[in-house]
Amino acid sequence: MALAAALVLVVLIAGGAVAGWYLGKVEDDRMRQMKPYLPDKQLERAQDLVSALNSRDPRKLQLLRNTSAAPDAPDNLQLDRLIEAAFPLPDCRYALDSVRDRGEQGTMDISWVSSDTRTYRYDMLITETCPGRAPLRRVIAVIAVPYMGGYWTDASLLIER
Numbered sequence: 815m816a817l818a819a820a821l822v823l824v825v826l827i828a829g830g831a832v833a834g835w836y837l838g839k840v841e842d843d844r845m846r847q848m849k850p851y852l853p854d855k856q857l858e859r860a861q862d863l864v865s866a867l868n869s870r871d872p873r874k875l876q877l878l879r880n881t882s883a884a885p886d887a888p889d890n891l892q893l894d895r896l897i898e899a900a901f902p903l904p905d906c907r908y909a910l911d912s913v914r915d916r917g918e919q920g921t922m923d924i925s926w927v928s929s930d931t932r933t934y935r936y937d938m939l940i941t942e943t944c945p946g947r948a949p950l951r952r953v954i955a956v957i958a959v960p961y962m963g964g965y966w967t968d969a970s971l972l973i974e975r
Contacts, residue, residue, distance in 0.1 A: 847964065848932075848934075848960055848964050848965070848966060849963075849964045849965055849966075851915075851934050851936070851958060851966040853913065853915060856913045856915060856936045856956075857913050859876075859956070859968055860910055860913045860936070860938045860956070861910055862876060863875060863876070863938065863954075863956065863968070863971075864908045864909070864910045864938065864940065867897075867900055867901055867902065867908055867954075868902065868907050868908055870901050872893070872894040872897040872898060875897050876968065877893060877897070877968050877969055877970065877971070878926070878927055878959065878961070878967050878968065878969040879893060879926065880926045889925050889926035890926065892925065892926065893926055893970070896970065896971055897971065899973060900954055900971050900973050902942050902944075903942065903944060905944060905945055906942050906943060906944035907942070907943055908940045908941070908942055908952070909940065909941045909943065910938060910939075910940055911939045911940060911941055911951075912939045913936055913937065913938060913939070914936065914937040914939060915936050916934075916935040916936055916937060916955070917934065917935070918932065918933070918934050919933045919934065919935045919957070920932070920933065921933065922957065924957065924959065924969055924970050926969075927959050927969050927970075931959050931960070932959065932960055933957050933958065933959060934957070934958040934959075934966045935955055935956065935957055935958070935972075936955070936956050936958075937953050937954070937955050937956070937974075938953070938954045938955075938956060939951070939952075939953060940952045940953070940954060952973075952974070953974040954971055954972070954973055954974065955971065955972035955973075955974060956968050956970075956971060957969055957970040957971070957972060
């Protein structure tokens with residue numbers, strides 16, 4: 815009787831281990847299968863980002879921050895400096911012209927997110943208008959990273975021109 819109980823226990827433990835491995839693998843596979851970052855969502859996010867850039871307040875940009883650290887932690891300060899570099903010139907404003915989807919970009923090191931994380935890119939095609947000057951076309955790339963539920967979330971900016 816004791817031998818039968820021990821055998822049942824071993825079978826249950828082995829079955830639980832196999833089930834745990836399988837469920838973990840399924841979850842890993844789901845994380846690899848990101849949901850598409852659709853053009854209408856990119857446009858909506860780009861409009862919000864351009865508005866926030868025009869405000870000249872780095873905290874208004876909805877980019878992924880290190881929330882486990884103090885607000886002035888070095889990685890959050892680094893993100894703030896990056897955002898400030900993307901602000902329009904003094905007395906100038908941005909207007910969003912369009913968005914260009916660039917798709918997945920492979921891995922990138924975004925220090926406040928993690929090293930070597932998958933990335934997705936879309937470009938904001940912007941016109942910068944300043945009093946007394948000809949309009950200037952600019953491109954600011956938005957880098958998104960995987961987030962909860964298989965969705966992409968914007969994490970960084972790249973200033974091209």
